Amino acid sequence: MAVGEAIPPTASRAALLVLADGRFPAGGHAHSGGAEAAVKAGRVRDAGTLEAFCRGRLHTAGLTAAGLAAAAAAGLDPLALDEAADARTPSPALRAAARRLGRQLTRAVRATWPSPELDALAAARPRGAHQPIVLGLAARAAGLTPLDAAYAAVYESVSGPATAVVRLLGLDPFDATGVLARLAPELDAVAARAADAARGGLDALPAGAAPLLDIMAEVHAAWPVRLFAT
Amino acid sequence: MHLDHPDAYPHRHTYSAAHPLRGDGSRRALRIGLGGPVGSGKTATVAALCRELRDRVSIAVVTNDIYTREDAEFLLRNAVLPPERITAVETGACPHTAIRDDISANLEAVEDLEEAVGPLDLILVESGGDNLTATFSKGLVDAQIFVIDVAGGDDIPRKGGPGVTTADLLVVNKTDLAPYVGADLEGMARDAKAQRGDLPVAFTSLAAEGGVGPVADWVRAQLAAWTAGPR
Amino acid sequence: MTTAPARPGLAPGIRAAARIVAAPDGRGGTALPVLDGAGPFALRRLRAYGPEARVALVGAMSAPLGGDRLTLTAEVEDGAALRFSTTAATIALPGRTGAPATYDTRIRVGDGATLHWLPEPLISARGSDLRSTTRVELAPTARLVLREEQILGRAGEPPGRLSARLTVHRDGRPLFDQELCYGPGVPGWDGGAVLGGHRAVGQLLVVDPAFEDAPVAPRALGATAVLAPLAGPAAVVSAVAPDGLRLRKALESGDLLADGAMWAI
Numbered sequence: 001m002a003v004g005e006a007i008p009p010t011a012s013r014a015a016l017l018v019l020a021d022g023r024f025p026a027g028g029h030a031h032s033g034g035a036e037a038a039v040k041a042g043r044v045r046d047a048g049t050l051e052a053f054c055r056g057r058l059h060t061a062g063l064t065a066a067g068l069a070a071a072a073a074a075g076l077d078p079l080a081l082d083e084a085a086d087a088r089t090p091s092p093a094l095r096a097a098a099r100r101l102g103r104q105l106t107r108a109v110r111a112t113w114p115s116p117e118l119d120a121l122a123a124a125r126p127r128g129a130h131q132p133i134v135l136g137l138a139a140r141a142a143g144l145t146p147l148d149a150a151y152a153a154v155y156e157s158v159s160g161p162a163t164a165v166v167r168l169l170g171l172d173p174f175d176a177t178g179v180l181a182r183l184a185p186e187l188d189a190v191a192a193r194a195a196d197a198a199r200g201g202l203d204a205l206p207a208g209a210a211p212l213l214d215i216m217a218e219v220h221a222a223w224p225v226r227l228f229a230t
Numbered sequence: 231m232h233l234d235h236p237d238a239y240p241h242r243h244t245y246s247a248a249h250p251l252r253g254d255g256s257r258r259a260l261r262i263g264l265g266g267p268v269g270s271g272k273t274a275t276v277a278a279l280c281r282e283l284r285d286r287v288s289i290a291v292v293t294n295d296i297y298t299r300e301d302a303e304f305l306l307r308n309a310v311l312p313p314e315r316i317t318a319v320e321t322g323a324c325p326h327t328a329i330r331d332d333i334s335a336n337l338e339a340v341e342d343l344e345e346a347v348g349p350l351d352l353i354l355v356e357s358g359g360d361n362l363t364a365t366f367s368k369g370l371v372d373a374q375i376f377v378i379d380v381a382g383g384d385d386i387p388r389k390g391g392p393g394v395t396t397a398d399l400l401v402v403n404k405t406d407l408a409p410y411v412g413a414d415l416e417g418m419a420r421d422a423k424a425q426r427g428d429l430p431v432a433f434t435s436l437a438a439e440g441g442v443g444p445v446a447d448w449v450r451a452q453l454a455a456w457t458a459g460p461r
Numbered sequence: 462m463t464t465a466p467a468r469p470g471l472a473p474g475i476r477a478a479a480r481i482v483a484a485p486d487g488r489g490g491t492a493l494p495v496l497d498g499a500g501p502f503a504l505r506r507l508r509a510y511g512p513e514a515r516v517a518l519v520g521a522m523s524a525p526l527g528g529d530r531l532t533l534t535a536e537v538e539d540g541a542a543l544r545f546s547t548t549a550a551t552i553a554l555p556g557r558t559g560a561p562a563t564y565d566t567r568i569r570v571g572d573g574a575t576l577h578w579l580p581e582p583l584i585s586a587r588g589s590d591l592r593s594t595t596r597v598e599l600a601p602t603a604r605l606v607l608r609e610e611q612i613l614g615r616a617g618e619p620p621g622r623l624s625a626r627l628t629v630h631r632d633g634r635p636l637f638d639q640e641l642c643y644g645p646g647v648p649g650w651d652g653g654a655v656l657g658g659h660r661a662v663g664q665l666l667v668v669d670p671a672f673e674d675a676p677v678a679p680r681a682l683g684a685t686a687v688l689a690p691l692a693g694p695a696a697v698v699s700a701v702a703p704d705g706l707r708l709r710k711a712l713e714s715g716d717l718l719a720d721g722a723m724w725a726i
Contacts, residue, residue: 023331023332025331025332025333025334026332026334027332027334027335028332029321029322029324029327029328029331029332030319030320030321030322030324030328030335031322032322034654038653038654038657041653041657041684043652043653043657044653049652049653051652052649052651052652052653052654053649053652053653053654054649054652054654055648055649055652056648056649056650056651056652056653056654056655057649057654058648058649059642059647059648059649059650060642060649060654060655061654083634083635084635084638086635086691086692086693087628087629087635087636087637087638087691087692088638088639089692090637090639090664090689090691090697090699091679091687091689092679092689092690092692093679095692100335100338103338104334104335104338105334107334107337107338108334164322164323167322167323167324168323186648206640207626207628207638207639207640208640208642209639209640209641210654210655211641211655211656211662211699211700211701212653212654212655212656212657212659212685212701213654213655214687214689214699215685215686215687215699215700215701216685218679218680218681218687218689219681219684219687221679222679222681224299225297225299225300226297226320227296227297227321227322227323228320228322228323229320229322
């Protein structure tokens with residue numbers, strides 16, 4: 001198949017593994033998804049509190065990101081989705097991080113699944129579009145479905161904090177991975193809900209919010225010394 | 231020391247650290263990475279290089295701190311460059327990931343600097359202090375310097391590791407401390423030669439006046455070779 | 462805090478609507494050509510203050526109960542100014558059937574118009590299930606101050622289930638859109654990402670075209686409250702707190718309107 005030629009929609013489910021891999025070089029490793037601030041505040045201390053943190057993040061920010069990603073993968077207007085993402089992100093630190101990560105992901109996706117749609121978005125948002133929207137367009141370019149895009153988003157919403165807490169607390173990596181495995185049925189449910197919502201168009205997209213994530217993101221951004229960008 | 235590398239950047243057709251030419255056909259800034267263990271003097275080397283070269287060369291620096299902005303703030307405090315020429319990249323407790331496995335944030339930083347204060351001749355990318363295995367991706371830098379010091383143990387060159395073995399320049403810093411820590415400089419030079427073959431090694435004492443000289447000379451040679459490269 | 466009178470016969474599943482229309486009175490003030498309320502909604506006109514009309518909602522009976530469907534509509538026409546408050550906290554209570562209650566607020570603010578929407582908190586009582594939506598449509602030069610506070614459970618009791626979505630559009634485009642869900646059956650709501658044991662949560666949202674030229678800088682207001690600019694001419698104070706009193710204090714600590722004395726809270 002020639003470079004740039006459209007890939008049939010059922011081309012490769014395995015592309016989802018590439019996209020959702022924590023080693024996909026799109027900058028995620030520098031972000032804790034709010035876990036660093038939660039650890040410092042004593043709200044995440046062990047595997048149990050990590051699980052509660054991840055569950056809350058999954059059903060709020062994770063659901064919202066998955067809805068945006070699924071909608072972008074379904075072909076909704078990325079610029080309208082970018083506005084919808086801004087409205088769903090009251091924290092300026094998190095808006096900046098989402099755009100920075102979107103730009104980093106754009107770079108990686110241009111090397112993996114080049115797409116004129118993504119090029120157009122990058123031209124319209126040179127400082128970066130919100131990451132979930134880029135993720136949705138990446139899935140679309142890779143021949144994946146909106147549900148696949150939602151899966152990548154929900155997995156990312158919990159794998160980032162889990163990995164970060166292993167580094168921050170010295171938490172047993174087996175325990176952290178156990179948390180992710182226990183959340184798997186909920187990842188299924190949230191991804192399905194997000195993909196369903198995306199079928200309803202812009203107004204039906206979830207807007208789940210987590211007050212502590214939003215508040216603590218600003219507090220964290222003001223720390224003079226920290227390990228993670230968010 | 232081999233300071234003449236007219237063929238340092240031969241006709242490579244697969245430049246991974248971005249195409250060497252800018253949109254207007256001029257050559258983009260040369261990107262040099264500085265890595266090495268914590269405390270070996272990477273930031274001090276960057277500061278000294280900036281002071282030595284800044285009058286003739288347009289420089290910017292990207293730091294990759296373990297803790298956000300520590301190194302960037304050292305450079306700012308010491309006023310080696312105007313603040314708009316220094317950018318800190320956050321590394322999520324994994325400085326080697328940011329310079330090797332996932333270089334996206336560093337590439338953003340490099341390009342943002344070119345855009346904001348360019349055209350630049352040289353961008354120094356300093357890694358956060360890491361271990362002996364941390365090296366830069368060829369997708370990020372054109373050449374790399376590995377900085378160790380005599381106080382870290384004179385057996386480091388013998389032990390090797392990717393940084394010591396493959397860096398384009400190995401800097402052995404703090405030679406002034408050798409008598410106090412019982413380091414054998416000649417042995418270090420011999421071990422380095424065995425590990426590195428013809429690749430150059432510079433022994434420095436940044437504490438001394440002009441101590442960064444050998445590194446600055448090497449950088450100048452790299453710049454000359456880069457500028458003379460194909461268009 | 463007072464409680465509304467018990468509902469006669471506890472009839473479940475009422476439908477009730479209230480509507481407020483504010484319009485310039487032609488003499489520099491604001492008239493209230495429509496002030497309609499029924500069932501649990503009793504709207505009272507308060508003494509006007511300068512150009513601003515003032516309306517208080519007086520809870521005339523316990524609501525919302527499970528199964529109730531309540532709708533509140535406010536329209537502030539071009540150039541008018543309205544201040545809305547409630548005389549007591551709204552308490553979501555369980556109904557007899559276990560069905561959820563809905564409470565939908567629809568607000569429109571015209572060009573050059575100002576709305577202060579400052580109800581007392583919503584309290585989610587044990588066993589209740591309330592789905593609330595608030596949708597605000599702002600004209601490009603409209604100004605808005607909106608406070609939303611939720612208290613999870615009366616003193617010493619666990620909360621009911623509550624979902625509250627607040628959507629603000631300005632000039633037809635999304636400016637703010639957040640859905641908060643808490644209580645039994647909502648996964649992860651009390652973990653370290655969402656409430657972390659706090660029982661009061663709220664936000665004070667201010668939209669003013671003046672922020673276009675002078676946006677606020679983000680600022681922490683204590684350990685669990687922040688002032689932040691939105692991606693538009695607006696700012697929000699968000700806070701979680703152990704209780705309603707401390708929440709209110711946190712929301713007011715942003716001094717968001719200190720220099721906007723003409724239309725301060």
